[in-house]
Amino acid sequence: MSVKIAYSTNTSSKEASQEIKEKFSNENNLKLVLFFASSNYDPNEIAAEMQNNFSSLKTFGCTTSGELISGLMLKNSIVAMAFSDDLIEDFSVEVLDDLNKKDAVDLAFKNFESHYESKMQEMDFKKYVGLTLIDGLSLAEEKIIDRIGDLTNIPFVGGSTGDDLKFTKTHVFYNGKAFSNSAILALLKPKVDFDIIKTQSFKALDKKLIPTKINSETRTVYEFNNIPAVKAYTDLIGIDINDASKYFMHHPLGLMANDEPFVRSPQQTKDDAMVFYCNVSENMELSLLESGNIVDDTKRDLDLANQKRKIKSMINFNCILRTLELEAKDQTEAYGKVFEDIPTIGFSTYGEQYLGHINQTSTILVFY
């Protein structure tokens, strides 16, 4: 046993947590429990109940906009993965409870260094992996993941916490408590090999936009190519200026790195400007993307990884915009089936992290 997974759709925090515990009850070498819960549970209750039910273990997790478990895409549920001591040699979890604090990541990293008795810059990036769960309403993801990347070569992967599309408040959970406007960084030392899959379903068209007037704090682009942003975007696609938002999901923009897009998804128009779900920099060349088939492309990327070595378990941080597209195309069942044979948990995120903060992507931590 390396991981055990379970879910509950019981709407009571207490009963749902007990149900999860019962499903894990035959395992006696558990070390750590990761869980993703709908924001429709009371955050303080679900955090406390999960910790109460696993009192000898550490529990951590976050709120979602939909949950994933092998074979299923769920709503209003809780999904959990318990890691056994034959998968995880050691772990350390840090809560960043003030995302405005400039040195929040640096302080967390100092605690990791104390725990592992090694400098983050000197740790073997093949032996450690980090998880990020960052408040999806904080607009802080770029600063956090960028600083992580400055301080270490250890890969960190994760997602932005959700609140079932209410866009009011999200939470992370650790050790029985719920925190808002916060993030969790977890540094795992697995006993097994691992990898990160980043999958998105887009091809880059030979059409570019360069942001020339922006506000990076609010993720707003006022002008592309010195033209009002909405006009530049709609002209590029060849559509009426009033129809811009209808094309956002199908035609986001991508920062290309080695022919692979790091997707920047438009969220809304504000007068002539466009607001994005993640940051774009001035003079950063962005390609117009065109969406494909999420189920086929995810399956292809998983099959590729599986061909190298058999994946034993995985954690999937799946963008809510992908979930909405899957729902619109009636493909949620097919998407769930892609992970049917692999012990998996995940959630629908407000953004994904791997090397940077991205959108309309699945970032997946796989264990071999």
Add this chain to the structure above:
Amino acid sequence: MAGQIKNLVEQIIKVRCNGNPTLINPTKIKLILKGINPDKFNDESEDDPIIIGKLQTIIKDLNLVIEI
């Protein structure tokens, strides 16, 4: 003057990766996400002070020691 940007980018990648080829691609991607695409600069690229300033900030943030 030209070529200083390419030189700085190469130095950043070399020092950060410390001879490990597996780290080259993620390091390049991190630079691209910071707004510096290593493949866009060559020996003829003009020494743009704004981009050089950005690279010096990156060197400081990454805590690298680079001979300029």
